[in-house]
Amino acid sequence: MKPSRFSYHRPHTVDEATRLLADTGQHGKVLAGGQSLIPLMNMRLAAPEHIIDINHLTDLDDIAVTSDGVVVEALVRHSRLAADDAAHAAQPLLRKALQLVAHPAIRNRGTTVGSIVHADPSAEMPAVLLLTGGSIQARSTAGERDIAAADFFVGPMESALRPDELAVSATFGTAPDRAGTAIRETTRRHGDYALAGVAVIITVDAEGAIQTARAAYFSVADTPQLVDLEAVLRGVNVRSGVELQSVADFATAGVEPTADIHATADYRAHLARTLTVRALSDAMEEVRDA
Numbered sequence: 001m002k003p004s005r006f007s008y009h010r011p012h013t014v015d016e017a018t019r020l021l022a023d024t025g026q027h028g029k030v031l032a033g034g035q036s037l038i039p040l041m042n043m044r045l046a047a048p049e050h051i052i053d054i055n056h057l058t059d060l061d062d063i064a065v066t067s068d069g070v071v072v073e074a075l076v077r078h079s080r081l082a083a084d085d086a087a088h089a090a091q092p093l094l095r096k097a098l099q100l101v102a103h104p105a106i107r108n109r110g111t112t113v114g115s116i117v118h119a120d121p122s123a124e125m126p127a128v129l130l131l132t133g134g135s136i137q138a139r140s141t142a143g144e145r146d147i148a149a150a151d152f153f154v155g156p157m158e159s160a161l162r163p164d165e166l167a168v169s170a171t172f173g174t175a176p177d178r179a180g181t182a183i184r185e186t187t188r189r190h191g192d193y194a195l196a197g198v199a200v201i202i203t204v205d206a207e208g209a210i211q212t213a214r215a216a217y218f219s220v221a222d223t224p225q226l227v228d229l230e231a232v233l234r235g236v237n238v239r240s241g242v243e244l245q246s247v248a249d250f251a252t253a254g255v256e257p258t259a260d261i262h263a264t265a266d267y268r269a270h271l272a273r274t275l276t277v278r279a280l281s282d283a284m285e286e287v288r289d290a
């Protein structure tokens with residue numbers, strides 16, 4: 001199908017883009033990589049009257065590692081972030097997660113910020129932003145505000161971004177010293193959206209005892225779900241072997257899986273538990289000799 005008629009705008013500065021967003025309000029949509037928006041428009045599931053193409057905002061094309069974290073601007077494509085060695089050193093989970101996002105052609109065009117704003121509960125990067133304690137920087141004609149990931153994902157495909165706001169960047173938290181990170185998901189085919197997935201971060205002390213542990217689930221509930229595992233994992237030594245099934249049961253007890261045409265809620269719950277065991281094993285292995 002073809003999209004319904006729309007007016008096309010091509011701003012060259014952020015100010016021009018935010019003015020257009022302010023003018024078009026509910027009827028305007030930002031076009032970044034188009035990997036989610038264009039299919040939705042072609043299927044007539046979205047029919048914005050104004051498209052504001054931000055691909056010429058060349059001042060929003062940077063990746064920087066700062067004291068705040070890994071700052072990824074709005075035009076950075078998934079593939080570029082995955083290839084960035086400084087970002088990888090600061091937060092290894094980024095590359096691990098991005099390798100699971102769709103296929104190379106989609107990663108070459110789709111933006112990481114676009115994926116976060118799109119707020120698909122099946123997507124990897126919203127869960128990674130939440131897990132790392134990240135945030136989104138939003139700009140409008142009224143100024144700039146920082147929205148914590150914990151407040152950003154309000155429903156399936158629904159974020160806290162207002163229609164007049166442009167997400168200028170996303171900031172991912174960096175990995176602390178002696179951190180182990182992992183991400184696991186189950187898909188029908190390689191590159192598909194996950195049926196269920198989990199990302200984890202643990203930290204250990206010099207003796208290998210776990211200090212902090214967190215998991216974030218995607219494609220399980222309506223929004224990414226963060227679970228603190230410190231109560232069950234703090235003090236556990238990664239060098240002496242741990243029974244993880246009960247940890248996985250604890251982790252998934254509060255996560256309420258949803259059912260859809262791809263999986264029942266029970267199947268998602270089963271996948272979430274199994275993937276938790278695997279992801280925690282991976283993360284523990286990574287820091288065994290840290």
Ligand SMILES: Cc1cc2nc3c(=O)[nH]c(=O)nc-3n(C[C@H](O)[C@H](O)[C@H](O)COP(=O)(O)OP(=O)(O)OC[C@H]3O[C@@H](n4cnc5c(N)ncnc54)[C@H](O)[C@@H]3O)c2cc1C
Binds near residue numbers: 112
């Ligand atoms: C076949 C296929 C498989 C895919 N598989 C996966 C997958 O496994 N995992 C995954 O995570 N993703 C997957 N994707 C989606 C892909 O990651 C998209 O690129 C991403 O979700 C959206 O990024 P985009 O830059 O293309 O955004 P667009 O499609 O341009 O925009 C998406 C939405 O975000 C808004 N938006 C975008 N950028 C901004 C901004 N800076 N400020 C304000 N609003 C903004 C748009 O208005 C729109 O509502 C898949 C896509 C396809 C087509």
